[in-house]
Amino acid sequence: xxxxxxxxxxxxxxxxxxxxxxxxxxxxxxxxxxxxxxxxxxxxxxxxxxxxxxxxxxxxxxxxxxxxxxxxxxxxxxxxxxxxxxxxxxxxxxxxxxxxxxxxxxxxxxxxxxxxxxxxxxxxxxxxxxxxxxxxxxxxxxxxxxxxxxxxxxxxxx
Amino acid sequence: xxxxxxxxxxxxxxxxxxxxxxxxxxxxxxxxxxxxxxxxxxxxxxxxxxxxxxxxxxxxxxxxxxxxxxxxxxxxxxxxxxxxxxxxxxxxxxxxxxxxxxxxxxxxxxxxxxxxxxxxxxxxxxxxxxxxxxxxxxxxxxxxxxxxxxxxxxxxxx
Numbered sequence: 001x002x003x004x005x006x007x008x009x010x011x012x013x014x015x016x017x018x019x020x021x022x023x024x025x026x027x028x029x030x031x032x033x034x035x036x037x038x039x040x041x042x043x044x045x046x047x048x049x050x051x052x053x054x055x056x057x058x059x060x061x062x063x064x065x066x067x068x069x070x071x072x073x074x075x076x077x078x079x080x081x082x083x084x085x086x087x088x089x090x091x092x093x094x095x096x097x098x099x100x101x102x103x104x105x106x107x108x109x110x111x112x113x114x115x116x117x118x119x120x121x122x123x124x125x126x127x128x129x130x131x132x133x134x135x136x137x138x139x140x141x142x143x144x145x146x147x148x149x150x151x152x153x154x155x156x157x158x
Numbered sequence: 159x160x161x162x163x164x165x166x167x168x169x170x171x172x173x174x175x176x177x178x179x180x181x182x183x184x185x186x187x188x189x190x191x192x193x194x195x196x197x198x199x200x201x202x203x204x205x206x207x208x209x210x211x212x213x214x215x216x217x218x219x220x221x222x223x224x225x226x227x228x229x230x231x232x233x234x235x236x237x238x239x240x241x242x243x244x245x246x247x248x249x250x251x252x253x254x255x256x257x258x259x260x261x262x263x264x265x266x267x268x269x270x271x272x273x274x275x276x277x278x279x280x281x282x283x284x285x286x287x288x289x290x291x292x293x294x295x296x297x298x299x300x301x302x303x304x305x306x307x308x309x310x311x312x313x314x315x316x
Contacts, residue, residue, distance in 0.1 A: 011285045
């Protein structure tokens with residue numbers, strides 16, 4: 001590295017405020033979700049994706065596509081959820097693409113009951129703080145960064 | 159709760175893309191930081207704050223103000239960092255406000271060496287993906303959400 005390209009004032013403000021904000025949003029929505037459902041955000045994300053699939057089940061690769069988690073994280077987290085009785089793994093006999101991850105009907109109803117509570121928290125803490133223009137700007141900013149991360153030289157290293 | 163106020167398309171897009179983006183930014187900058195320095199993001203944040211203080215030390219309450227972590231998290235994390243030799247706790251004899259958390263001179267130099275590498279990662283993955291107007295918009299969005307979280311009924315519950 002030659003000369004460090006330090007952040008200027010505008011850049012430092014954006015990065016710093018983003019870091020503070022996302023840390024607080026995560027810890028606040030996470031602790032409310034935990035209190036309301038006993039689930040972590042990661043558990044909840046997996047279960048919502050399963051409950052939104054027509055048969056209440058997805059292949060690990062489909063879960064990976066929906067969550068954008070790396071393969072090893074999916075596999076590790078699903079294993080722990082299975083041990084806690086939150087999901088089941090089903091072997092897939094009709095083709096060779098391996099197993100399904102499935103949610104039970106009872107768990108699906110529990111997630112459907114939790115959803116309005118969770119969405120209310122998200123609204124109070126996040127959505128309702130922003131104008132429609134800011135919501136659009138945030139979506140575009142997020143997409144620009146996601147595109148950058150997908151393209152970057154580090155795209156395959158995780 | 160009466161009728162759930164589901165997110166509309168614009169709101170759902172902003173929330174979903176924000177969640178995906180922050181998850182990826184965190185895991186990517188976190189893994190690069192770990193590789194470059196052996197430190198977690200939380201370790202790094204504490205050490206940067208200490209290294210930026212004139213005497214290389216801060217009171218736990220000052221660290222809490224800088225990181226916006228809750229008191230119990232500061233106390234827990236600093237204890238673990240002390241056990242790993244990353245910081246020291248100094249008793250404060252001249253007043254009754256308790257201890258300081260301090261960084262050693264050697265560790266301070268290590269953090270100063272790591273900073274240009276870290277800032278380059280932040281720039282590549284985040285800052286350089288955004289226009290100046292987007293940087294300003296993101297700072298304002300973050301500040302609006304932080305203000306909402308500070309004001310909200312949940313402001314004291316963590």
